[in-house]
C-alpha cells in the first residue's frame with residue numbers, strides 16, 4: 001500500500017513519526033498550496049529537504065548562513081556553475097576555507113527550516129516514494145527526527161487553538177473603535193503590518209491571506225495577535241450594518257415583520 | 272399557522288436545556304444519550320440531538336426554541352439549525368472559565384453562518400464561583416455593543432429578560448437596515 005494521502009487527514013508530524021518509528025528510507029513529496037516540498041530520509045533519519053523553487057544549492061545555503069560573503073557567492077555562481085554540491089563542498093574543505101562541520105551544520109539548519117515551514121501547511125497531497133533517495137549531486141545529512149516531531153506537535157496544538165479562536169476565514173476585519181487605541185503607537189511586526197494594511201470590511205481574512213501569501217495558520221496567528229491587542233474586530237464581510245435574513249420571517253413585509261416581533265415580545269412578557 | 276425560531280447555543284453543560292425548559296410550554300424534547308468520554312463526565316447525560324421548546328404566541332404564530340448539541344463533533348447540526356433563525360443566544364457557564372474559549376468559538380461560528388442578531392447570556396450567575404459579568408465580557412472579548420446578560424436558567428424571569436433583549440436587538444437592527 002503506497003503511503004499517500006492528504007495532510008488534512010494525516011499531519012506532517014504524524015508522517016515524521018511514522019518515518020522515525022519504521023526507520024523508513026525514501027522521499028516524501030508534498031504538494032502544498034502553491035509549493036512542492038521534497039524531504040528525503042535514510043533509515044528513519046532526515047537526509048535532505050527542498051522547498052519549491054527556492055535556491056537550495058550549497059552556495060546559496062552557505063550564503064544565507066553567512067558562511068560566505070555576497071561577493072564570494074557571486075564568484076561561485078559565475079565560475080562554479082557546473083560543480084555539484086559535493087564537489088564544491090570538497091573544494092571548500094580542501095582549500096581550508098570551511099570545515100566539514102560548517103557545511104553540515106548549514107545544511108542541517110536549512111533542512112530543518114524547510115520542515116518547519118511544512119508544519120504550517122494544513123492541506124496538501126503527500127506521497128512517500130521508497131525508490132527515490134537524496135539526489136546524487138547533493139550532500140545528505142543524518143539528523144534524528146525526535147526534536148522535530150516534538151516541535152511539530154506543539155505547532156499542531158497551536159493550530160487547533162487558533163482554529164477554535166478564528167473558525168472561519170470568510171469573515172472580515174475592522175479596526176476596533178475603542179477610544180484610546182492608536183495603531184500607530186503599537187509595535188507591529190512586518191507580517192502584522194501587511195495584514196493591517198488590508199483591514200477593511202470588504203476584505204475577508206481568506207482574501208487577505210491570499211494577497212499577502214500567508215497560509216491558514218499564518219493569517220490566523222497574525223489576526224489572533226491583533227485581536228488580543230484589541231486593535232481589530234471580526235465582522236461579517238461587506239459592512240458593519242447587519243441585515244435580517246428575509247427567510248427568518250414568514251413574511252417579507254417590514255411592517256408585518258415588526259408587528260410579529262412585537263407580538264412575541266408581548267407574549268414573552270406575559271409568561 | 273406561522274412559525275419562527277430562535278436558537279440557543281453554547282458549550283456543553285452551559286445550561287441550554289434548562290434555559291429552554293424554563294419557558295417552554297411543552298416538555299423539552301431532548302434526545303439524551305449517555306456519553307462516557309472522560310472530559311464529558313460533568314453531567315450524567317448530555318444532549319446529542321437537540322432540545323426543542325415551544326411558545327405559542329397567539330392563534331397563528333408559534334415560536335420555537337432550538338438548543339444546539341454542545342459538542343463540537345455535532346457541529347454539522349449547527350448550520351442546519353441556524354437556517355432561518357430570527358436570532359440566537361449564546362449561553363456561557365459563568366463558573367467555568369475553561370469553557371470561555373469554546374463559547375467564543377461557537378459565537379464566531381454562528382456569526383459566520385448568518386448576519387443574525389444575537390445576545391450572550393452569562394448563565395449560572397447564582398453559582399458560588401461565578402465570574403463577574405464585566406470580567407467575563409473582557410475574557411470573552413465581547414464587543415461593548417453586544418448585549419451580555421446575567422442569567423440563571425431555572426429562574427424564569429432572567430430567561431425572559433434574555434429573550435426580550437434579543438427581540439429588542441432584532442427590532443433595533445430592523446430599524447438600521449430600513450434606513451440603509
Ligand SMILES: Nc1nc2c(ncn2[C@@H]2O[C@H](COP(=O)(O)OP(=O)(O)O)[C@@H](O)[C@H]2O)c(=O)[nH]1
Pocket residue numbers: 281282283284285286287288289290314317318338341394395396397398422423424425
Ligand atoms: N446553579 C445553576 N445550575 C444550572 C443553571 N443552568 C443549568 N444548570 C445546571 O447545569 C447542568 C447543565 O445544564 P443543561 O441545561 O443540561 O446544559 P446544556 O448541556 O447546555 O443543555 C445541569 O445540571 C443544570 O441543572 C444555572 O443557571 N444555575
Ligand SMILES: [Mg+2]
Pocket residue numbers: 287288289301317318322338
Ligand atoms: Mg442540553
